[in-house]
Amino acid sequence: MLVFVIRRLLQSLLVLFVMSLLVFAGVYAVGTPIDILISPEATQADRIAVVAALGLDKPLWLQYLLFVQHAFGGDLGKSFAYNIPAIQLIFERMPATLELASFAMLLAVVIGLPLGLYAGLKPKSLPARSIMAGSILGFSLPTFWVGLMLIMVFAVWLGWLPSNGRGSTVALLGVPVSFLSIDGLRHLLLPGLTLALLNIALIIRLTRAGTQEALLTDYVKFARAKGLTDARVVGVHILKNILIPIVTVIALQFGSVIAFAVVTETIFAWPGMGKLLIDSINVLDRPVIVAYLLIVVAMFILINLLVDIAYSLLDPRVRLSDAGTN
Amino acid sequence: MSERAPALRVEHLSTHFDTRQGVIKAVNDVSFTIERGQIMGLVGESGSGKSMTGYSIMGLIDAPGKVVGGRILLDGTDLASLNPEQMRQLRGNRVAMIFQDPMMTLNPVLRVDTQMTEAILAHEKVSHAEALRRSREALATVGIPSPDERLQNYPHQFSGGMRQRVAIAIALLNKPSLIIADEPTTALDVTIQGQILAEMQRLCRDTGTALIWITHDLSVVAGLADTVSVMYAGRIVESGTVDAVLDYAKHPYTRGLIDSVPSRNPRGQRLKQIPGFTPSLLHLPSGCHFRERCPRADEACLQDPQLSNEPHAVRCFHPHTDRVEEPA
Numbered sequence: 001m002l003v004f005v006i007r008r009l010l011q012s013l014l015v016l017f018v019m020s021l022l023v024f025a026g027v028y029a030v031g032t033p034i035d036i037l038i039s040p041e042a043t044q045a046d047r048i049a050v051v052a053a054l055g056l057d058k059p060l061w062l063q064y065l066l067f068v069q070h071a072f073g074g075d076l077g078k079s080f081a082y083n084i085p086a087i088q089l090i091f092e093r094m095p096a097t098l099e100l101a102s103f104a105m106l107l108a109v110v111i112g113l114p115l116g117l118y119a120g121l122k123p124k125s126l127p128a129r130s131i132m133a134g135s136i137l138g139f140s141l142p143t144f145w146v147g148l149m150l151i152m153v154f155a156v157w158l159g160w161l162p163s164n165g166r167g168s169t170v171a172l173l174g175v176p177v178s179f180l181s182i183d184g185l186r187h188l189l190l191p192g193l194t195l196a197l198l199n200i201a202l203i204i205r206l207t208r209a210g211t212q213e214a215l216l217t218d219y220v221k222f223a224r225a226k227g228l229t230d231a232r233v234v235g236v237h238i239l240k241n242i243l244i245p246i247v248t249v250i251a252l253q254f255g256s257v258i259a260f261a262v263v264t265e266t267i268f269a270w271p272g273m274g275k276l277l278i279d280s281i282n283v284l285d286r287p288v289i290v291a292y293l294l295i296v297v298a299m300f301i302l303i304n305l306l307v308d309i310a311y312s313l314l315d316p317r318v319r320l321s322d323a324g325t326n
Numbered sequence: 327m328s329e330r331a332p333a334l335r336v337e338h339l340s341t342h343f344d345t346r347q348g349v350i351k352a353v354n355d356v357s358f359t360i361e362r363g364q365i366m367g368l369v370g371e372s373g374s375g376k377s378m379t380g381y382s383i384m385g386l387i388d389a390p391g392k393v394v395g396g397r398i399l400l401d402g403t404d405l406a407s408l409n410p411e412q413m414r415q416l417r418g419n420r421v422a423m424i425f426q427d428p429m430m431t432l433n434p435v436l437r438v439d440t441q442m443t444e445a446i447l448a449h450e451k452v453s454h455a456e457a458l459r460r461s462r463e464a465l466a467t468v469g470i471p472s473p474d475e476r477l478q479n480y481p482h483q484f485s486g487g488m489r490q491r492v493a494i495a496i497a498l499l500n501k502p503s504l505i506i507a508d509e510p511t512t513a514l515d516v517t518i519q520g521q522i523l524a525e526m527q528r529l530c531r532d533t534g535t536a537l538i539w540i541t542h543d544l545s546v547v548a549g550l551a552d553t554v555s556v557m558y559a560g561r562i563v564e565s566g567t568v569d570a571v572l573d574y575a576k577h578p579y580t581r582g583l584i585d586s587v588p589s590r591n592p593r594g595q596r597l598k599q600i601p602g603f604t605p606s607l608l609h610l611p612s613g614c615h616f617r618e619r620c621p622r623a624d625e626a627c628l629q630d631p632q633l634s635n636e637p638h639a640v641r642c643f644h645p646h647t648d649r650v651e652e653p654a
């Protein structure tokens with residue numbers, strides 16, 4: 001197990017290294033931030049001074065080597081635009097994104113799992129058919145459109161819910177969060193739902209398929225033959241088996257929810273990392289872009305690792321071996 | 327629940343499947359009786375309705391299937407008079423069932439102790455410790471070494487034979503009047519099969535539990551059962567004591583089954599087989615359903631034969647009356 005974790009972490013380091021190289025070169029290829037950062041009226045001397053201060057006068061390979069050298073010390077560079085460490089900038093925005101993503105996944109599970117179970121247990125009933133038809137919508141509607149429609153209906157027409165910002169936050173262990181106040185929760189609802197929709201559909205489909213498959217198995221027949229209540233057969237015997245693929249998908253989707261948050265945060269003016277990324281791309285703020293991508297990829301890798309560990313806890317047949325998951 | 331009532335009496339049981347292609351009579355007017363502590367072999371080819379008979383008794387027929395007629399009396403109680411909750415209370419308590427593939431019957435993600443204690447706790451208000459104690463005892467009874475440690479294991483840590491023993495232990499937990507065993511040794515190798523058969527026989531004798539042993543292998547029934555019922559295309563075509571049915575088989579189908587038992591066929595000679603295939607239950611021949619495969623069929627067989635009303639009963643117009651030949 002320990003060997004497995006160490007090996008995975010070393011592999012991850014390699015992935016991060018390659019990623020940073022690609023992004024570094026990519027942003028360099030797009031253009032120079034100097035024209036955006038410096039006013040056109042600035043003198044030539046001013047320009048040269050700024051370029052030197054940002055380290056942009058050095059050749060790209062040297063800039064990259066310096067970046068790597070600093071990165072090992074935990075320093076991913078200062079934002080060109082804000083002149084504060086990129087990491088600090090991202091970490092300030094991260095709680096908002098994590099809160100939104102977690103809330104969206106929570107909604108997805110709380111709504112998707114029961115609906116999927118129902119659709120799997122009573123596949124021929126009218127509600128089950130409606131649930132499945134609805135889940136197709138969840139798959140096919142684009143995020144930005146859903147977000148705009150929700151704003152139209154609930155914020156503009158009905159006026160029930162706010163459509164931008166985090167609302168009032170409460171400090172939890174020094175981190176500002178929205179979900180602890182009514183106003184914050186009201187602000188969370190629309191962007192959360194927007195992000196959750198695809199995952200609700202996904203979890204419904206997975207749960208239904210898993211339930212129907214499990215219903216045909218001998219172990220479910222045997223459980224029923226033992227005289228267990230339906231609640232126990234479904235809640236323990238079926239659920240515990242289908243939870244394995246569902247947990248995997250939830251965890252992996254958590255990563256993509258963070259990535260998709262870029263769109264949702266922009267629509268709802270949610271002050272998270274996604275919005276920061278868009279702003280940084282606009283001004284070619286390379287340190288922030290590189291740092292953002294490195295951090296998001298690192299989170300993906302960490303999530304994957306946790307999934308594998310959760311897997312081995314849920315399914316007694318899986319043992320984490322040195323070579324991988326077997 | 328009168329003391330003299332047989333463990334199980336099944337009267338004119340019919341279970342149909344309403345499918346798009348038509349109504350499938352998987353169990354068609356089936357009747358039999360099992361006395362307390364007795365073992366009945368239920369024999370027939372694949373698809374003849376053996377499992378569906380078992381599921382009907384358990385009340386576990388799922389749509390599109392439905393028990394459409396007949397009575398099932400367990401210890402004298404008519405199961406049709408029970409509501410779903412009473413039926414659940416009965417399952418696993420008064421009547422238990424074990425299945426063919428021991429690799430599949432235990433839930434792979436739950437520990438054995440969970441799967442055992444829940445079977446007790448579903449029926450009785452006892453402490454968890456007491457349920458655990460009884461589970462340990464049951465494991466020991468079916469011959470599982472160091473039951474204390476084994477309780478903590480997951481199913482994949484047991485061999486196939488051991489898993490089937492666990493399933494049997496679970497079936498025995500609540501001391502049921504009847505156990506329905508649906509080909510529980512088919513998936514196991516011959517030595518283990520023999521051990522489990524002997525074990526089952528002993529356990530049923532010791533506890534007075536009646537047993538329905540479903541199999542397509544007549545040779546298994548020979549050493550195990552007291553009575554045999556032979557099923558063909560959803561119907562009982564012959565029934566009686568093991569000795570009567572195996573030595574004086576009346577029905578041409580039963581004779582065919584006996585002839586096709588491998589051990590009865592001399593080495594190097596081709597196995598005798600019943601000609602033709604099990605008919606689809608959707609396209610049964612009129613009259614006797616065995617007509618198209620039967621060497622004795624004639625015009626009389628265009629009518630539907632009835633099961634004769636005698637201890638060694640047969641559903642045939644031209645039953646055999648002689649003794650079954652000893653293997654050459």
Ligand SMILES: Nc1ncnc2c1ncn2[C@@H]1O[C@H](COP(=O)(O)OP(=O)(O)OP(=O)(O)O)[C@@H](O)[C@H]1O
Pocket residue numbers: 343345350352370371372373374375376377378379389390391542607
């Ligand atoms: N879900 C179903 N839908 C339609 N027909 C079914 C269904 N389940 C069972 N049947 C019918 O019931 C008949 C009897 O099935 P059953 O499982 O009782 O056979 P069996 O004697 O146990 O055979 P095997 O030895 O293969 O287990 C089958 O031939 C099949 O036509």
Ligand code: SF4
Pocket residue numbers: 577578579614615616617618620621622623624626627631641642643644645
């Ligand atoms: S009734 Fe006729 S066809 Fe049917 S088994 Fe007897 S002899 Fe054969």
Ligand SMILES: [Mg+2]
Pocket residue numbers: 376377378508
């Ligand atoms: Mg069967």
